[in-house]
Amino acid sequence: EVQLVESGGGLVQPGRSMKLSCAASGFTFSDYYMAWVRQAPKKGLEWVASISYEGSSTYYGDSVKGRFTISRDNAKSTLYLQMNSLRSEDTATYYCARHDTIGFAYWGQGTLVTVSS
Amino acid sequence: EIVLTQSPTTTAASPGEKVTITCLASSSVSNMYWYQQKSGASPKLLIYSTSSLASGVPDRFSGSGSGTSYSLTINTMEAEDAATYYCQQWSSNPLTFGSGTKLEIK
Numbered sequence: 001e002v003q004l005v006e007s008g009g010g011l012v013q014p015g016r017s018m019k020l021s022c023a024a025s026g027f028t029f030s031d032y033y034m035a036w037v038r039q040a041p042k043k044g045l046e047w048v049a050s051i052s053y054e055g056s057s058t059y060y061g062d063s064v065k066g067r068f069t070i071s072r073d074n075a076k077s078t079l080y081l082q083m084n085s086l087r088s089e090d091t092a093t094y095y096c097a098r099h100d101t102i103g104f105a106y107w108g109q110g111t112l113v114t115v116s117s
Numbered sequence: 118e119i120v121l122t123q124s125p126t127t128t129a130a131s132p133g134e135k136v137t138i139t140c141l142a143s144s145s146v147s148n149m150y151w152y153q154q155k156s157g158a159s160p161k162l163l164i165y166s167t168s169s170l171a172s173g174v175p176d177r178f179s180g181s182g183s184g185t186s187y188s189l190t191i192n193t194m195e196a197e198d199a200a201t202y203y204c205q206q207w208s209s210n211p212l213t214f215g216s217g218t219k220l221e222i223k
Contacts, residue, residue: 037160045152045160045203047212061211062118095159102165103150103205109159 002026002106004096009111012086022079022096022108029077030054033099036070036081038092039110046092049081050099063089086115119144121204121215129221130194138218140204142185149187150205151180153198154217160203164189196222 008020020036036048049070050059058070069082079096093110100106120143130136140149151164162171164180167187177192191198199222204215 044217045154045205045214047205047214050212059210059212102169102171103162104152104160105162105171107159107161 004108006111020081030074035099040092123215127219131223136191146206146208155200
């Protein structure tokens with residue numbers, strides 16, 4: 001069974017940094033692209049970033065480009081999102097998703113990041 | 118950036134009723150993906166490559182379209198279909214989602 005478990009969310013002050021993790025199991029992690037998708041409270045889905053199998057290629061949404069970094073450790077089957085210079089508008093539930101050729105086929109339960117002083 | 122405009126924003130249907138949700142793209146896309154998100158839950162993939170049903174999705178759901186116009190149809194509404202539905206494209210960067218259609222049961 002595919003499982004994606006996010007961690008690392010919480011309350012952070014504007015301008016500070018935070019790193020999210022996503023532990024994957026139930027599939028060969030290195031065989032799949034992975035992604036982060038976020039959802040602000042009561043709002044729609046927003047793609048944040050995707051990463052290729054070995055991490056050699058990364059893709060970012062315009063609102064996070066230059067501030068967020070997606071990475072992966074295939075030996076640990078773990079996906080990461082380093083978030084710097086956080087803003088109030090980054091407040092959201094962050095979902096880890098397996099980015100298959102057929103779309104986001106599997107999603108984690110999400111971790112809430114609140115950016116506030 | 119390709120903007121995806123969904124309509125309606127909110128709608129309600131009675132059990133057994135047919136429901137159609139439309140997604141218009143600001144530029145032509147080659148494929149559309151559809152997700153269902155129930156209250157308090159993570160999104161779930163429904164349709165990929167415009168018209169293919171994801172694993173385990175009931176066949177009352179279907180997708181169609183091409184170019185800039187795509188649609189998701191629920192042939193016979195059931196109470197469990199009450200949710201918010203999102204379209205999504207990655208024909209060009211950045212990947213974008215529609216703003217969502219909230220479907221309620223009458």
